[in-house]
Amino acid sequence: MRADFYQLTRDPVEQVVALLARKTLQAGERMLVVSKDSDQRAAIAEALWKEGPAHFLANGEATVPHAARQPILLSDACAAPNEARFLLLADGIWREEANAFARTFLLFGPDQTQAARALWRDLRARAQTEDAVEFGAFRQNEEGGWNPL
Template identity: 55%
Template sequence: MRLGFYLSGNQPVERVLPLIARAALGQGQRLLVVSGDDEQIVRLDNALWEHQPEHFLAHGLAGGPHEARQPILLADGCAAANGAELLALADGVWREEAEAFARVFLFFDESGRAAARQTWRQFDRREDVEREFYELDGGKWARKA
C-alpha cells in the first residue's frame, strides 16, 4: 500500500482534495472519498462541481443512483461500490479498512497533525507500506518526505 499524508495547512480539504481527484481521473483511476462528517460530504460534493466549472469532476454519493459507475464516490465508509483502488480520507481519520486499497490519501490540517503523526508511526515497521508526506505549497502539493 502507498500511504500519503497530505497537510492542507490553512486550506479546507474541500479546496485541496479536487487537485488529487483531478489527477486520479486523469490517470483513468477511480477514487473513493470518505468522511464521517455529513456536512463535509456536502461541501466536498459542491467543491467537486465548482472547483473548475469548465472541467467538473464527475462524482456521486454512496447509496445514490449509479454509484458503481461513479469515477469519484463520496461515502461515510470504506466500501468502494465504484471499484476504486484509491481512497481519500477527507476527515483525517485513519480507518483499518483503508489497508485494502492500493493507495490512500490521508488529508489533515494543523489541528489533525498529532493524529496524523500517530498514524505515521503505526506503520514504522511495515515494509509493505510506502509512506509519503505532502504539504500544500503555492497551490500545489509538494512532497516533503
C-alpha cells in the same frame, strides 16, 4: 499499498480533494472519498461539480442509485461500489479498511498533526513485518503548492 499524508495549512479540504480527484481521474483510476461528516461531503461534492465545464468532476454519494457508475464516490464508509482503488480520507481519520486500497490519501489539519505522526510511526512499524507499504508526506506551502516533508 501507498499511503500519502497531506497536511493542510492553507486551502480548505474540498479544494485539495478536487485537486487530488482530478489527478486520480487523469491516471485512469476511480476514487472513494470518505468523511463521517455529511456536511463536509456535501461541500466536497459541490467543489467537485464547480470545477467548470471543462474540468468538472462527476461524483455522487454511495447511497444513491447507480453509485457504481460514479468515478468519484463520496461515503461515510470505506466500501467502494465503484471499484475505486484510490481512497481519500477527507476527515483526517484513518480507517483500517484503507489497507485494501492501492493508494490512500489522508488529509489532516494542523490540529490533527500529532495523530498523523503517531499513525505514520505505526504504519512504518507494521510495514517492516507485513507487506511493503510506500509512504509520502506533504505540507502545503504559502503559494498553495506541496512540499515533501
